[in-house]
Amino acid sequence: xxxxxxxxxxxxxxxxxxxxxxxxxxxxxxxxxxxxxxxxxxxxxxxxxxxxxxxxxxxxxxxxxxxxxxxxxxxxxxxxxxxxxxxxxxxxxxxxxxxxxxxxxxxxxxxxxxxxxxxxxxxxxxxxxxxxxxxxxxxxxxxxxxxxxxxxxxxxxxxxxxxxxxxxxxxxxxxxxxxxxxxxxxxxxxxxxxxxxxxxxxxxxxxxxxxxxx
Numbered sequence: 001x002x003x004x005x006x007x008x009x010x011x012x013x014x015x016x017x018x019x020x021x022x023x024x025x026x027x028x029x030x031x032x033x034x035x036x037x038x039x040x041x042x043x044x045x046x047x048x049x050x051x052x053x054x055x056x057x058x059x060x061x062x063x064x065x066x067x068x069x070x071x072x073x074x075x076x077x078x079x080x081x082x083x084x085x086x087x088x089x090x091x092x093x094x095x096x097x098x099x100x101x102x103x104x105x106x107x108x109x110x111x112x113x114x115x116x117x118x119x120x121x122x123x124x125x126x127x128x129x130x131x132x133x134x135x136x137x138x139x140x141x142x143x144x145x146x147x148x149x150x151x152x153x154x155x156x157x158x159x160x161x162x163x164x165x166x167x168x169x170x171x172x173x174x175x176x177x178x179x180x181x182x183x184x185x186x187x188x189x190x191x192x193x194x195x196x197x198x199x200x201x202x203x204x205x206x207x208x209x210x211x212x213x214x
Contacts (some may be wrong), residue, residue: 002063006066006105007035008100013100014038014039021042023096024046025049025096026050026051027097028082028097029052029053029079030061031104032085035098036072037068038070040071047073048073049072050072050074052075052077053078054129066128079099084096107121117180119180120180122134122136123178138150
């Protein structure tokens with residue numbers, strides 16, 4: 001599936017960076033490179049570092065930034081490793097950083113990735129497909145108390161104990177393998193909560209909108 005994504009608040013966000021033509025900027029959630037492309041257009045001798053966990057997004061970004069690749073460094077990593085990334089590039093400081101946090105629509109639209117409950121697909125939900133841990137493993141093997149904690153802390157789900165218990169009963173009969181939601185509206189709501197909670201847990205934590213300048 002093509003990684004197509006409409007950038008929100010493009011000019012407003014990049015304007016806040018006050019891009020200097022010779023500056024160094026980091027996009028910590030590169031995605032489809034909408035913000036990064038606009039930053040590159042404002043650079044002359046400057047440099048952009050684009051970081052993303054998703055190799056599909058990185059490939060799409062490389063194509064989109066094709067005309068500016070001489071001033072772009074793409075990094076397959078998590079923005080939580082920001083310090084190590086800059087150290088590896090021998091960069092002491094940057095002039096601005098941007099983080100557009102959240103799951104991208106192409107990731108939701110690609111049913112095979114398991115982020116959406118609208119398609120019957122394997123429970124995957126890996127932002128970085130090189131990671132070994134999947135949602136399948138969490139749902140089917142993690143202790144009930146840990147599932148309850150994830151649902152309560154990250155999904156703010158008041159029925160977390162009941163949902164965790166229901167998952168435990170269901171998986172005892174047979175593994176929960178796909179994202180296909182149950183038919184009732186109440187159960188669909190619970191599936192949304194489970195998906196949201198796993199995404200926000202440590203293993204699958206996504207991003208949210210923030211931009212800062214140095």
